[in-house]
Amino acid sequence: MTLGAPSVMPGQPPAIGDLVAAPEPTFSFEFFPPRGDKGEKTLWTALRELEPLQPSFVSVTYGAGGGNRAKTIETTERIATETTLLPMAHLTAVNHSVAELRNLIGHFAAVGVRNILALRGDPPGDVSGEWIAHPDGFTHAHELVSLLKESGDFSVGVAAFPERHPRSPDWDSEIRHFVAKCRAGADFAITQMFFNWADWARLRDATVAAGCDVPIVPGVMPVINVRNLERIAELTGAHIPPAIADRFHAVAEDPVAVRDLGVEIATELCDRLLSEGAPGIHFITMNRSTATREIWQNLRSVAPV
Numbered sequence: 001m002t003l004g005a006p007s008v009m010p011g012q013p014p015a016i017g018d019l020v021a022a023p024e025p026t027f028s029f030e031f032f033p034p035r036g037d038k039g040e041k042t043l044w045t046a047l048r049e050l051e052p053l054q055p056s057f058v059s060v061t062y063g064a065g066g067g068n069r070a071k072t073i074e075t076t077e078r079i080a081t082e083t084t085l086l087p088m089a090h091l092t093a094v095n096h097s098v099a100e101l102r103n104l105i106g107h108f109a110a111v112g113v114r115n116i117l118a119l120r121g122d123p124p125g126d127v128s129g130e131w132i133a134h135p136d137g138f139t140h141a142h143e144l145v146s147l148l149k150e151s152g153d154f155s156v157g158v159a160a161f162p163e164r165h166p167r168s169p170d171w172d173s174e175i176r177h178f179v180a181k182c183r184a185g186a187d188f189a190i191t192q193m194f195f196n197w198a199d200w201a202r203l204r205d206a207t208v209a210a211g212c213d214v215p216i217v218p219g220v221m222p223v224i225n226v227r228n229l230e231r232i233a234e235l236t237g238a239h240i241p242p243a244i245a246d247r248f249h250a251v252a253e254d255p256v257a258v259r260d261l262g263v264e265i266a267t268e269l270c271d272r273l274l275s276e277g278a279p280g281i282h283f284i285t286m287n288r289s290t291a292t293r294e295i296w297q298n299l300r301s302v303a304p305v
Contacts (some may be wrong), residue, residue, distance in 0.1 A: 015155035016088055016115045017187025019056050019280075020215040026056035026280030028088075029298065030219070031287050033060060033071035039287070043075070046289040051083055053296055056280065058103035059117060059190075062090040069145045073104070077111045088157065089113050091119025093144045097136035101144065117145040117157040117179075117190065140177070142184040149185035158182075160189040160216050162199035174216040175206050182212040189214055190282050193221040193238050194264040195265075204277075218273050222291040223262035224250045262285050267298040274299075 029050055033078040033101060034040040040299050047058070062078045072089060079087040089108055093101065108116060120141040133139045138147075139156060149155045158181040161174060178189070186246065191200060198217050207216070222245050223229050226248050233240050251257035281299075283292045 009078055013086055013112065013114060015187070016057050016086070016157060017215075020188045020217055021194070021279070023275055026217070027053075027276065027299075028055050028057045028217070028280065028282045028286045029292060030059045030061065030282060031075070033075050035071075036219070043287045046249055046285060047079070047083065047085070049289040050254070050292065051085055052181050053293070055085065056099065057086040057088050057115065058088060059088040062092045062119070063123065069104070069229070071148075071224065073107060076108070076113055080112050086115070087113055088117055090117045090119060091144065091148075092119045093134075093138040093141065094121030095134055095137075097134050098138065098147065099136065101137070101147060102151065105148060105154075109154075110153055114153060115155045115157070116148055117159070118186070118216065119159055135279040140180070142177075142180040145181055145184040145186050145269075154186060155187050157190055158186040160191045160203060161237070162191050162194045162203045162218075163237065163239055171206070175210055178203075178207055179210045179212045182207070182214045186214055188279075189216045191216060191217050191219045192236050193284055195238065195244055197269055197276060200273060200278065201276055213253070215279040217280045217282045218270075218278050219284055220266055220270055220273075220295075221281045221286070222266040222295060223296045224259045224286075224288070224291050225255075226258055244261040259291065263294045266291070267295050270295060270299055 018300050030044060031046070034043040058079060060079070062072050076087045076089040079085050091101070091104060096104070100126065105116075118141055138144055145156050145158060149158045158178075160178060161168070164171055164174045165177075167179075168177065191203070194200065201214070204216050207214070219245070221232070229240065229248060232238070247265075248258060248260060251261060283295070286293050
């Protein structure tokens with residue numbers, strides 16, 4: 001088994017939907033738009049350190065309420081024009097009219113970005129607050145998917161939630177919403193972070209049973225800081241299995257041990273997901289490269305590139 005992006009003809013950026021549907025698993029990295037000069041330097045250091053691994057693609061997040069919109073566009077454009085990496089832009093519907101969304105889509109197309117992750121988005125300020133649609137905008141992610149598909153030759157991804165979206169009342173509702181995004185034209189999905197491989201398998205099996213065979217790429221984030229573990233879980237809705245939480249808390253006073261444990265747990269999760277048929281791994285890097293590179297090296301020892 002080989003991880004990595006298939007070769008493509010020069011001048012023909014591949015569609016991520018095609019990459020994740022190919023027989024060989026992909027690997028990809030997620031970054032967030034930097035804040036300030038220090039954040040800018042950290043991001044571009046990570047990008048340059050990960051670029052030699054030749055990931056299948058990289059993504060740039062959008063921020064709650066589109067708060068980082070300008071920086072997302074700028075960063076995505078720079079990746080497209082200044083690196084060998086294939087960028088995917090996140091685009092959220094929250095706080096945007098349809099006209100604004102059309103303008104943003106046009107801008108991405110103009111700079112050659114044709115891979116977009118379509119999201120409804122979290123409310124600005126308080127991610128757990130009331131979600132209010134823009135009066136001239138969309139209420140659901142599947143509407144944004146449809147708009148993208150109507151707007152040009154875009155490969156469109158959507159979010160998936162192995163443990164159920166915090167706002168979904170039950171599992172059946174979760175699957176219905178996901179299938180609606182598939183039927184609107186989604187080519188692939190990337191999951192929220194999680195810790196139990198069986199949650200991903202359950203989501204995959206449930207969607208296939210509902211008639212949706214869109215590839216679902218697991219999102220994996222190595223934990224390198226115990227202080228942030230609970231906060232991240234709170235923001236994402238991810239459940240931390242007690243056995244994993246206990247292992248982290250047992251070494252909480254030793255930053256090196258925490259980091260090593262995070263790499264170990266993430267490697268084990270990725271290996272199991274790939275063995276269960278996951279179409280790839282999407283690493284949530286938090287704009288750092290070292291842990292992700294170590295996990296990738298660990299995976300290479302199991303499945304040489």
